[in-house]
Amino acid sequence: MSAEVLVDQLTVRHRGPRGGRVTAVDGVTLRLAAGSTTGLVGESGCGKSTLAGAVVGLWPAAGGRVLLDGREVRVRTLRDRRWLAGRVQLVLQDPDTALNPRMTVERTLAEAATALVRLDRPRREHRVAELLDLVGLPSTTAARLPGELSGGQRQRIALARALAVRPRVLVADEVTSALDATTQAAVLDTLCELRQHLGLTVLFISHSLPAVRRVADRVAVMHLGRIVESAPAEAFFRSPGHPYTRRLLASLPAMTGALLPRPRIPVPPPAVHLDPLDVAAPPPGCRFHPHCPRGPRHHPERTVCAERAPLSPTTAIPTTTGHEVACHFPDDDAPGDTARTPG
Ligand code: SF4
Structure with a gap:
């Protein structure tokens, strides 16, 4: 029997390298529908693996919670651990x-x-x-x-x-990253068969968008500890909505070539290089604003981007299309996404 997992406004903190606490997952909401595969993508260090660890009870919640079929996942005793390990x-x-x-x-x-x-x-x-x-x-x-x-x-x-x-839920964290392309494809196919045959609910974490495309029904994108976009897989790859997602896709030439249909909207050239991710000191407001082609870097009047975080997608409450983007200007396609050189 399949199980539903609801990650509800989850925050997870780690000890920082120089003391203090680092917020690795910041108020994330994500619903893993029973019997589905959700692909979670993002760059290394964005919080994907911490989120995976929280779902399997390795990291306690500093805020929010994880629910498995409505029961809160908390590992305080050996009995809790056994209950969770069986699921x-x-x-x-x-x-x-x-x-x-x-x-x-x-x-x-x-x-x-x-x-x-x-x-x-x-x-x-x-x-x-x-x-x-x-x-x-x-x-x-x-x-x-x-x-x-x-x-x-x-x-x-x-x-x-x-x-x-x-188990009823499988969390697969970069399971094919170390394999060659042919073996990777075979293992991904096995994962799909297992999901169907056993009715598993799968959280598939990967920085490989082609791998995610092969297995996922739904895709969520993480950036600096937050979910910035969530959509059914087909809509996601056909028409990514968040500037960060577009940048992620544009940075992988193969993704917009043979392996994936090109998004209908223009994607910015990968000319503006991103700074290294620093989850310990994220920018205020929208965390992508220092790099965003739609944001104040290119549109100085859009100060809201640097002041207030856009609402995160809440896949627990899908919109009519189920395609959610955490952006103050979600419908602003080109020319905003065509990176302009700042003056
Ligand atoms: S909120 Fe502003 S800075 Fe963030 S993605 Fe949207 S337009 Fe860009």
Whole structure:
């Protein structure tokens, strides 16, 4: 059975490098509809992985909350952890973090399958074979050590390990980033099949927009700890609305070439380079305003952009089109998005 996840005005803070607290996720609202795949994209350091960690209970909320089928996710006791582990599982970029190099695949999967329930030996063996079949690996893989497998096979084992407890939600954080293009495509297809076959709700986190396009029903974009755009995948790739999203797409030539249809609207040339992300000291107002082709840098009268944060998309309350953009001037396409050289 699928589960719905609601990230409701969530704020997560980390300890900063020089003391103090850094707000990695700032008032984010995101709904993961039951049985859907939501792609979460953004540059490194924008808060994607912290958000993933909060959904699986690794990071406590400094504000807001995460609800799983209406129940608040809080990990205070071992019982809470077991409850959550049986429902939500995380798969990371590096499968080696989930696999013990000295344990055979069979032992790894058998341990995972019996983490929350008792299984006698025949049922354990049956479950291991079932898990290998689910992720498209032959039963002979059971006797192998992780070091004897390819990167793609190890990532499939990491997936099988996460599925061993029959979760209803899977958080996949950059799971294909370390794989070559062919293996990546095969693992993404397996992920889609698993989602359909098991009715999983998937949060797919990636900086690869082609990967997101292959698997996601809906896409959300994060920038400096906030969601700036959220839309059904088709609408998102056909007509991205936020200047930051357009800049993200424009910075990937392949995305606007063979892999993706070109947005109907003009995208700014990647001539204006973004400063490194600094989530510890974000600009006031709209955090994209120092770089925005629609903002005060090019339209000095638009002081509101530097003074007041636009409302974040709240995918919990979809608009009629379900395409939401956090911008004071959301309908201002060209010429505003055609980067003008500041005078
Ligand atoms: S709010 Fe202003 S600065 Fe931010 S994206 Fe919109 S136009 Fe640009």
